[in-house]
Amino acid sequence: MSSGASAMGNSRVGNRRSSHDVAPPRRAHARGVKLRYLDRLMQSQWVKLIAGASFEDAPQIRNLAFIYASVGVDCIDVAANPSVVRATVEGIDAAMDTGSVHARPLLMVSVNDDESDPHFRKAQLTQAAMCPADCTQPCVRVCPADAISSERAVGATSVRVSEAQCYGCGRCFPACPHGLIEAASYRRTASDTAQLIRSHAVDALEIHTTGLDDGESIRQMWQDLGCHEHLKLLAVSLPETALPLIPRLNDILSANASPDMVRVWQLDGRPMTGDVGHGAARDAVSLARTAFDRNLIPAGHFVQLAGGTNDATRRYVEKHDGLISRLGGVAFGGYARKAVKDALGASSCERIEEDEAAMAEALQAAGNVVDSWRRRR
Numbered sequence: 001m002s003s004g005a006s007a008m009g010n011s012r013v014g015n016r017r018s019s020h021d022v023a024p025p026r027r028a029h030a031r032g033v034k035l036r037y038l039d040r041l042m043q044s045q046w047v048k049l050i051a052g053a054s055f056e057d058a059p060q061i062r063n064l065a066f067i068y069a070s071v072g073v074d075c076i077d078v079a080a081n082p083s084v085v086r087a088t089v090e091g092i093d094a095a096m097d098t099g100s101v102h103a104r105p106l107l108m109v110s111v112n113d114d115e116s117d118p119h120f121r122k123a124q125l126t127q128a129a130m131c132p133a134d135c136t137q138p139c140v141r142v143c144p145a146d147a148i149s150s151e152r153a154v155g156a157t158s159v160r161v162s163e164a165q166c167y168g169c170g171r172c173f174p175a176c177p178h179g180l181i182e183a184a185s186y187r188r189t190a191s192d193t194a195q196l197i198r199s200h201a202v203d204a205l206e207i208h209t210t211g212l213d214d215g216e217s218i219r220q221m222w223q224d225l226g227c228h229e230h231l232k233l234l235a236v237s238l239p240e241t242a243l244p245l246i247p248r249l250n251d252i253l254s255a256n257a258s259p260d261m262v263r264v265w266q267l268d269g270r271p272m273t274g275d276v277g278h279g280a281a282r283d284a285v286s287l288a289r290t291a292f293d294r295n296l297i298p299a300g301h302f303v304q305l306a307g308g309t310n311d312a313t314r315r316y317v318e319k320h321d322g323l324i325s326r327l328g329g330v331a332f333g334g335y336a337r338k339a340v341k342d343a344l345g346a347s348s349c350e351r352i353e354e355d356e357a358a359m360a361e362a363l364q365a366a367g368n369v370v371d372s373w374r375r376r377r
């Protein structure tokens, strides 16, 4: 994996304004709202929408936020990019303005402590001009985000990756028979993230770690952030290999966490595969089972499933006796985005609520996503 984009940080796609330009949401969180998301976690009913740590298409994110806020998700997790945060606030505000949303979802941003987490990468072409004219373009077909476009010319094909739309799933890397697509990994900087958090638009932070350096980089990032008092909720997302580090990471993060900060461990089964099929849902469930069996989750903290989660997740959870009551809930990424993709994509309206038919279709699909987790309680 290339690390050529390591300096991208927050100065990436659509980020031409200062972080200070992010306006706070129009409504402050009332105490009752806090109790709502806490209640949801305590009752295993919490549902988070993952818009994508690297997905930076602000207009699409605005409409995703509107739709999923409208169907009652508890949290919307987006890239730590000022344009994306602004779009998310706008989408949530529009949903709240309908008067039918009972509790404003938390706005979370995701960051990484090093470049090894696959959520923080973009596809890039190594030699765009070299695509053979007779290539059948499997890269275009496998991309779930429609991020790759092509243009045929005499003797060659010109291919382009939309940096804003690519969320780093990695499916195009092996799809190219000529090896012309590579990963460009990057790291969100603590200082840019701190500015976003201080803007009061952001309620929650998720730090992705693979635990490569025994927690040293997460300690450094947490220390450099220096605005812990602004956060209502802190989550850590980690893969199976980092599970044994949970007690150490907890010690590191607890040093500066306020006592009433809600703490969540996101167990990332098979990253960015929720839209692939039901089998993907098993890994996150078995990861949770392992974490509980080894007694790794600190008392009072919550566990959220992610990485391959979809409408089969609840069924797999229920195969394990008593597991559901030990979970805070679930995070849906690719599965949730795919569910509403056609409805949102078919509309020519910038604001989805201006297209009643498309909005109704998207709300129905998004409601089914949320119900796939909550309805069986």
Ligand code: SF4
Residues within 6 Å of the ligand: 122, 123, 142, 143, 144, 145, 146, 147, 148, 161, 165, 166, 167, 168, 169, 170, 171, 172, 173
């Ligand atoms: S397939 Fe995945 S990694 Fe490749 S361009 Fe599309 S979103 Fe990006």
Ligand code: SF4
Residues within 6 Å of the ligand: 130, 131, 132, 135, 136, 137, 138, 139, 140, 150, 157, 159, 175, 176, 177, 178, 179, 180, 181
């Ligand atoms: S699969 Fe590879 S060679 Fe073919 S169009 Fe895509 S990037 Fe070019």
